[in-house]
Amino acid sequence: MASPSSDLDRERRKCTFNVAELTDIINGGREKTERRQYLESLVLNEPIFNYDDYYFLSREEKYSDAVKKTVRLVQVLKQHNIEDPEDYQTLLKYVLNLNLPIALHNSMFRPTIRDQGTDEQRKKWLPLANDYKIIGTYAQTELGHGTFIRGLETTSTYDPKREEFVLNTPTLTATKWWPGCLGKTSTHAVVMAQLYIKNQCYGIHSFIIQLRSLKDHSPMPGVTVGDIGNKVGLETNDNGFLAMDNVRIPRENMLMRHAQVYPDGTYRKPANSKLVYGTMVLLRATVVSESATNLSKAATIAIRYSCVRRQTEAKPGELEPQIIDYVTQQHKLVPQLATAYAFAWIARYMMSTYHALHADIESGHLGALQELHGISSGLKAFTAEMSVSGIEVCRRACGGHGFSAASGLVSMYKDRLPSCTYEGENTVLYLQTARFLLKCFRQPSITPSSMSYIQVKPLPGARWGVKSPEDLMKPILLVEAFEHRAQRTIKSAAQFLESQISQGLDTSEAMNRSGIEFVRCAKAHCYYFVTRNFFQSTALLKCSKEIKESLLTLGVVFALNGIADNSGEFLEDCFITGTQMEFVRERILYCYKQLRPNLVGLVDAFAFADQSLNSALGAYDGDVYNRLYNWAKRAPLNKTDVHSSYHKYLKPILKSKI
Amino acid sequence: MASPSSDLDRERRKCTFNVAELTDIINGGREKTERRQYLESLVLNEPIFNYDDYYFLSREEKYSDAVKKTVRLVQVLKQHNIEDPEDYQTLLKYVLNLNLPIALHNSMFRPTIRDQGTDEQRKKWLPLANDYKIIGTYAQTELGHGTFIRGLETTSTYDPKREEFVLNTPTLTATKWWPGCLGKTSTHAVVMAQLYIKNQCYGIHSFIIQLRSLKDHSPMPGVTVGDIGNKVGLETNDNGFLAMDNVRIPRENMLMRHAQVYPDGTYRKPANSKLVYGTMVLLRATVVSESATNLSKAATIAIRYSCVRRQTEAKPGELEPQIIDYVTQQHKLVPQLATAYAFAWIARYMMSTYHALHADIESGHLGALQELHGISSGLKAFTAEMSVSGIEVCRRACGGHGFSAASGLVSMYKDRLPSCTYEGENTVLYLQTARFLLKCFRQPSITPSSMSYIQVKPLPGARWGVKSPEDLMKPILLVEAFEHRAQRTIKSAAQFLESQISQGLDTSEAMNRSGIEFVRCAKAHCYYFVTRNFFQSTALLKCSKEIKESLLTLGVVFALNGIADNSGEFLEDCFITGTQMEFVRERILYCYKQLRPNLVGLVDAFAFADQSLNSALGAYDGDVYNRLYNWAKRAPLNKTDVHSSYHKYLKPILKSKI
Ligand SMILES: Cc1cc2nc3c(=O)[nH]c(=O)nc-3n(C[C@H](O)[C@H](O)[C@H](O)COP(=O)(O)OP(=O)(O)OC[C@H]3O[C@@H](n4cnc5c(N)ncnc54)[C@H](O)[C@@H]3O)c2cc1C
Ligand SMILES: Cc1cc2nc3c(=O)[nH]c(=O)nc-3n(C[C@H](O)[C@H](O)[C@H](O)COP(=O)(O)OP(=O)(O)OC[C@H]3O[C@@H](n4cnc5c(N)ncnc54)[C@H](O)[C@@H]3O)c2cc1C
Structure with missing residues (x-):
């Protein structure tokens, strides 16, 4: 040889x-x-970013290990004031071989609030998210619907008396299913749901829902959330499910840059539905x-x-x-x-x-x-x-x-x-x-x-x-x-x-x-x-x-x-x-x-x-x-x-x- | 819906x-x-053949579970006197969703002894194998060679004084690598090695080696054996490695239906090398x-x-x-x-x-x-x-x-x-x-x-x-x-x-x-x-x-x-x-x-x-x-x-x- x-x-x-x-x-x-x-x-x-025995870990160990690495990454980013998304992408591309359990936070949650939130909403949520005081995901797909977004079954019904939306998972197939980082990690989610006002359906809109307590990470009242189980790969990611039972959120939690619901229930539709x-x-x-x-x-x-x-x-x-x-x-x-x-x-x-x-x-x-x-x-x-x-x-x-x-x-x-x-x-x-x-x-x-x-x-x-x-x-x-x-x-x-x-x-x-x-x-x-x-x-x-x-x-x-x-x-x-x-x-x-x-x-x-x-x-x-x-x-x-x-x-x- | x-x-x-x-x-x-x-x-x-939570098991649990199922399968075969290989194939095809840790025993070890063993060798080994008193595998591939069989480096040197073969793994790349069921399960193996007699190489021949003690399953002296680590799939199978250091076997352990080595070291080659x-x-x-x-x-x-x-x-x-x-x-x-x-x-x-x-x-x-x-x-x-x-x-x-x-x-x-x-x-x-x-x-x-x-x-x-x-x-x-x-x-x-x-x-x-x-x-x-x-x-x-x-x-x-x-x-x-x-x-x-x-x-x-x-x-x-x-x-x-x-x-x- x-x-x-x-x-x-x-x-x-x-x-x-x-x-x-x-x-x-x-x-x-x-x-x-x-x-x-x-x-x-x-x-x-850093020894924490060592992958030597990574391939021997079980699904659960891989998830834990990824949370550990994620947290250290966030520390490094903060310590060195690294805020440019391009730098973050470079780190993902060349250093971190894994799908982070905060992947959706950075790829979807923050961008969605930025693109679809009003100025006040941006001001309220982005600093929290940028600072990882909350971790968010993007929950669109359901057990019954992925491709066909208009077919989503989750409902968000406006209650003008209390100026709140009430979110519900009316059927088994309406259960949110697949969103990354949803199962165990995220505290919040942008949830896509059918907007109902006075028995009329206005189609799919985005709502910010708190999933877990910021005190002890336990699921919020009315929220059932968990991991959807083992997959081909992406073991580090807790793709999850979410069912909601009369979960109430303030009116301000609907992302209103493009469409608006006024306190009295008046609806204004977006300039372009594709936005x-x-x-x-x-x-x-x-x-x-x-x-x-x-x-x-x-x-x-x-x-x-x-x-x-x-x-x-x-x-x-x-x-x-x-x-x-x-x-x-x-x-x-x-x-x-x-x-x-x-x-x-x-x-x-x-x-x-x-x-x-x-x-x-x-x-x-x-x-x-x-x-x-x-x-x-x-x-x-x-x-x-x-x-x-x-x-x-x-x-x-x-x-x-x-x-x-x-x-x-x-x-x-x-x-x-x-x-x-x-x-x-x-x-x-x-x-x-x-x-x-x-x-x-x-x-x-x-x-x-x-x-x-x-x-x-x-x-x-x-x-x-x-x-x-x-x-x-x-x-x-x-x-x-x-x-x-x-x-x-x-x-x-x-x-x-x-x-x-x-x-x-x-x-x-x-x-x-x-x-x-x-x-x-x-x-x-x-x-x-x-x-x-x-x-x-x-x-x-x-x-x-x-x-x-x-x-x-x-x-x-x-x-x-x-x-x-x-x-x-x-x-x-x-x-x-x-x-x-x-x-x-x-x-x-x-x-x-x-x-x-x-x-x-x-x-x-x-x-x-x-x-x-x-x-x-x-x-x-x-x-x-x-x-x-x-x-x-x-x-x-x-x-x-x-x-x-x-x-x-x-x-x-x-x-x-x- | x-x-x-x-x-x-x-x-x-x-x-x-x-x-x-x-x-x-x-x-x-x-x-x-x-x-x-x-x-x-x-x-x-049978509850033992239940797979309900199979996809949640870790690599090691999958292996253990497969050993458990295998042993039960062997019991069932014995209890019902099922000996026809076609029946065994039917069970594998339609009932057992996994690669058994005795797969090679039945697909290669027994057939090889049957096809390449002399009548005495068949008489000695097949009853033991048929009865699962020994479990065998087929060890051909090495770290350095899979496709090119003539390039295998493992040696089997005939010692006419003691009428024994001495098996050795002369280099790192000569380590047997990949054989199924080799790592933790098998007690024996048909090992392919270069036959040497009086410093002359006669090419690749098959030898039966005992890998593990029949008393306590510990590796035999001179034998280093283990699992080659996690893979894409086949988690239930302990594909293994094997290194041998002056492992001695009696002359009768060379499979001699086609080629023979006589006690004095005389070699007779097979009628057709492709047999x-x-x-x-x-x-x-x-x-x-x-x-x-x-x-x-x-x-x-x-x-x-x-x-x-x-x-x-x-x-x-x-x-x-x-x-x-x-x-x-x-x-x-x-x-x-x-x-x-x-x-x-x-x-x-x-x-x-x-x-x-x-x-x-x-x-x-x-x-x-x-x-x-x-x-x-x-x-x-x-x-x-x-x-x-x-x-x-x-x-x-x-x-x-x-x-x-x-x-x-x-x-x-x-x-x-x-x-x-x-x-x-x-x-x-x-x-x-x-x-x-x-x-x-x-x-x-x-x-x-x-x-x-x-x-x-x-x-x-x-x-x-x-x-x-x-x-x-x-x-x-x-x-x-x-x-x-x-x-x-x-x-x-x-x-x-x-x-x-x-x-x-x-x-x-x-x-x-x-x-x-x-x-x-x-x-x-x-x-x-x-x-x-x-x-x-x-x-x-x-x-x-x-x-x-x-x-x-x-x-x-x-x-x-x-x-x-x-x-x-x-x-x-x-x-x-x-x-x-x-x-x-x-x-x-x-x-x-x-x-x-x-x-x-x-x-x-x-x-x-x-x-x-x-x-x-x-x-x-x-x-x-x-x-x-x-x-x-x-x-x-x-x-x-x-x-x-x-x-x-x-x-x-x-x-x-x-
Ligand atoms: C690893 C992973 C991570 C994910 N992360 C997220 C996430 O973070 N957030 C989230 O909301 N979702 C997430 N998803 C869900 C994902 O977006 C959907 O699975 C995807 O959009 C496909 O939709 P589906 O599962 O409904 O497939 P289906 O639409 O059911 O597709 C099944 C088959 O039907 C065919 N089909 C469907 N409609 C048509 C049509 N009109 N014409 C022809 N053929 C059709 C498809 O081609 C396909 O062959 C994730 C999924 C995976 C696997
Ligand atoms: C799951 C699994 C189970 C196995 N079980 C056993 C077992 O029980 N017992 C056992 O002994 N072995 C076993 N093996 C080993 C297996 O037989 C070899 O891996 C296989 O023969 C391929 O050989 P290789 O790994 O040397 O590939 P290589 O020959 O190294 O192939 C690498 C690449 O080189 C190319 N290549 C090689 N030679 C040529 C050529 N002459 N011309 C053109 N291209 C060439 C190939 O096409 C390929 O693309 C197992 C392997 C696996 C993956």
Whole structure:
């Protein structure tokens, strides 16, 4: 066996570019790198943030441990006056490997009060929340309803005599179910409920409810609250349930920035009913960014391990190859690496678009909301789906050891899985995106400039301008292919819908029957959008020739695999020919070869601390086997040589007593 | 809300066929159903086999619980004189939802001694093993080597003076790692090690080692053994490590049916070096069967839930639709149901082929071994991969509740994941299958009759004979499409390999560079094989017209989705046209509609007991919400209203003490 550390050393010597330069690009500049390093230094050296035996903890221990870490994090933030949400995000991304039991407090509770509270409400609640004197969550989903918000059953009935709202959970299915941090941690919640005034229902509105006593944390009168039980992952989070029995709150606890209920029960409706969804868009942008980060981590682990792992003698007597040198292994991992970069770039685009459009919305330009919604829904679904499946590809590529918790890939995978479901179930989001695309297709006037390509009708006999494998290195031709595919599938989804309607179906059933076509065109749009953004962003970078070359090659891999994996969509209308598909496959191999010397450099550049990967397979030094061995020795089952179940159960059969 | 149970009642009334008749077909006849019911009755009513709070247990509790259940199972088997391995398999399949800590004893230890032991060895060891006086495992994989068996480093050195073998773990990476049931349960193991006689290495052979004392279960002198730590799933299994330091065993402990070491150290090699892999083929056939069973369970849960779950008002004022009526939902679940049936049929084919060929091999006809190996490798990889991804599709299709452990889909998914890795890593298996296919392609003489299609050269200008959507209901045309694709991809993999060699690469590097093409053709072959078998098996069934119709439609769904999901492979050489692809999509929708009334009947027919699904979402009565609620109430975090972490950590920040 070659020594693992010498294998990685050799890889690092082969890298053609300066890794630190690429790290700065990924972080968004030298200053950001320094800020990140400063933040990491505050936390990484504290024993409390150690994760060594984390994978051995039970569900309950994980929750407790997370509360402990959370509280220490809050202390650190206070001590060092860290208040910028971006700093908080950086800590979550690079240092804390877990879903905090105060996640919703910062991602939903505070933003919702900020976006939907009046000035007085902000003044009352935000200081308490900012100071963690209260901890809040966001309770929307119920046992019976998640996707269909209008179907929520929780009621909030206005009592003008006492100027109070009375909250109730009228049925079992009305029980709030799933909200993060609701079960055991939060003292307060923004609760979504049907507003009733004088027997009339005014639809869903937001109310601040106190869940637990600030004296002893016991549930408030009329409040039944608890944990919803074990899940695939997110063991650190106490996703909870909540039932309310005549819980009374003052009128001032309804969030009234957009809609108001006056003391006498007069109702004033919001200027735009969609305004309340603003916070959700931010959360979807966050999912995009988390999808990028986690796929980067997974690629780091699997690529480092694949340079250390040697398996299967290729030539008798020679050292076994590093598994990264198998083309099938490259075909698993290089596309994930390319996708991680593509998602990092689109995450940055999403965030800056969010901030720009959010400012527009604040100042009353509501048009941007639809665009934001249309873009963010699809990209959330697309990046969550590809990131989750990419993490699993990385995990499997580690063979048997990938199945061990010590790989670090297991808990990452489990914790990312629900990103395909929460913040909008993926299929539902694709359908929404498709509806927006079709709207743009029909109405040029509402089409935002970022989507103007939809207005260009694809030529029926259009052919791809690729004449040779070398042509496939040209971004313009690659983007063109995705653009054509998106245009064609949007058009054919529109035609499909028309044909259903002309067969006499009513709109809702025609839409339903077009669902598969809708999802197809939404995905095609997203792939186009991400590919285009990759090349645009990379072109703008000021960096060394070597880095630009590597990034461009990664972009080509992202694009070509997108074509190869969905080849039917490009071949079906003869836009691409069989010969061109052969070029595509040939070029993919060529790119893998080009990138091979730089693979370790490209993952090193993400600069994840070992602690944040928490992986025996992916640590910087490559000392895989010692780590696996030393970790296993500490496993709970190894506390005694002979396990108690031997005495309890096994002994009698072995001794043939039964 | 409609009542969930009335929803399922209505579904059941709509079903066009007799569910019990289909159950008999699935079980393989009325007698088999009765036998299954008898076996179920022995176990299902015992409180020990209750799984109610199983999902709340910690890793260690799960292991203990599994030992308890195992011991009781062994008692039941003994009490009722149940010795047929098929009965044991039936119990595992339909009653025991877990990977037993004696799994390897029955799946590998006993079969290996039977297949590789001499008559005396069988006589000595099998009665002990059959009676559970010893519990064995199969220890092959090491920290450093899984796939590449010849690379194993454990040594077994013959000492002619004492007529003993001396076993050693010469390096860290030589430590046995992963074998199931090795860590805490097994008393013995068949250990694979490099045989050394007088400084010469004779390669890998099997040795029986005693790991633990039969008196007190403590590790034997020189043996270091333990659990390898937490994993994604399989928490009930103590996958273990083993290091040996001069462990001595008598000469008679080498399994000598095929190779022998005489007392003086003379070595006689086996007639065929591949003979030792026979047991592995059986295990791969078992994976195929388990893939079928588990996908059937997942489809049962998700389809029942989708008939009970209602979401998103389609028409204002009307009851929300059952989510199964969304075409996108059908497009998730119906293909999984179709695949479950396809895999059930191919599993039966695999098992009967195994038994037929195994008899051939026993009587000295070794030719069958290669065929068996070629067929089983690919089908293991193919079914494991599709079953695992299908279970995840089912899980996600349940929205938020799919992420809860109570869905039953979570632990099923986690426990099935490693089937893509163990018994041969999937990529490695596809590559082996491809090599076999290419060999057949070149050498008609060695081609088994089940693969004679490879000899038919695809016509370059061949076109699919489908003229209308109705044509797509004809099995012969569907099978033809898959046959053509397999033939074409095998041929093009062969050509690709040639082209690499003609470019001057040596064979091993040319093979490596052809890896992606190899995997492609292996998958194409498997899809063809499974599709062909589906229609052949269904055609032979004697059953009611209604059942045959439903099964045929499922076959069409399996085939058409195979074409739609891989459309590029059919379009690339213009075998299928764009218009035909439109027919395919249209027909898929048509089949969903046809099958819609029978979906619940088709899953009811699998006849899984509620206990064996252990799912709040998938129970027979559909009482989803009460089950979720009552289960959550019992969650460990809900033992107290205020969790201990409040007192320990949270209180100070809420009280602003920090
Ligand atoms: C880990 C986790 C954390 C969560 N955190 C929170 C939280 O903090 N606060 C909160 O309020 N909620 C939270 N949720 C709930 C989450 O937002 C919902 O689960 C999610 O919105 C999906 O809704 P659902 O569960 O009702 O799925 P369903 O809508 O029931 O989806 C089930 C299936 O039906 C399909 N379907 C539904 N409607 C349609 C349609 N119109 N057309 C086609 N197909 C359709 C879906 O595609 C899916 O396949 C969380 C959930 C999870 C898993
Ligand atoms: C849950 C579980 C239970 C197990 N139970 C047992 C047991 O009871 N007894 C036992 O002995 N073992 C057991 N194993 C071990 C198992 O058999 C091995 O993990 C498996 O064979 C894969 O080998 P590996 O781990 O060495 O993977 P590797 O070979 O290291 O695979 C890593 C990657 O390298 C690639 N690769 C490797 N070789 C090649 C090649 N030649 N060409 C192209 N790509 C290649 C693979 O495709 C994969 O992507 C178990 C494993 C698991 C996860």
